[in-house]
Amino acid sequence: MLDAVNRALSRVPSAPLLRHDEDRGLHRVHAHPVTRLVERAMAQIAEDAAALLTGEMAGSLAQCAAAPCDRFLLRTHARRHWCSTRCGDRVRASRAYARKQESAARS
Numbered sequence: 001m002l003d004a005v006n007r008a009l010s011r012v013p014s015a016p017l018l019r020h021d022e023d024r025g026l027h028r029v030h031a032h033p034v035t036r037l038v039e040r041a042m043a044q045i046a047e048d049a050a051a052l053l054t055g056e057m058a059g060s061l062a063q064c065a066a067a068p069c070d071r072f073l074l075r076t077h078a079r080r081h082w083c084s085t086r087c088g089d090r091v092r093a094s095r096a097y098a099r100k101q102e103s104a105a106r107s
């Protein structure tokens with residue numbers, strides 16, 4: 001019976017399998033056939049994404065404000081607009097360059 005349950009559970013890559021041993025009795029383990037590692041990894045990523053999109057942090061998700069970056073970030077404080085310091089530095093450098101060009105055009 002354990003094999004039948006585990007065959008069915010293996011079809012859901014993120015579902016922990018059922019094991020039995022003398023010490024622990026019935027318990028769940030995250031062990032799947034090595035032939036399904038990619039499916040298991042993709043299922044775990046999808047599960048994490050779904051949990052993030054519907055969890056208490058969902059309201060903090062924001063798209064990076066540094067075009068053309070298409071990443072998302074968790075806005076941990078109101079002034080956070082970029083996914084990384086690299087994107088922030090790129091926006092600040094762009095603004096500084098634009099200011100420099102503007103002042104050069106005036107003089």
Ligand SMILES: [Zn+2]
Nearest residue numbers: 064069083087
């Ligand atoms: Zn970014």
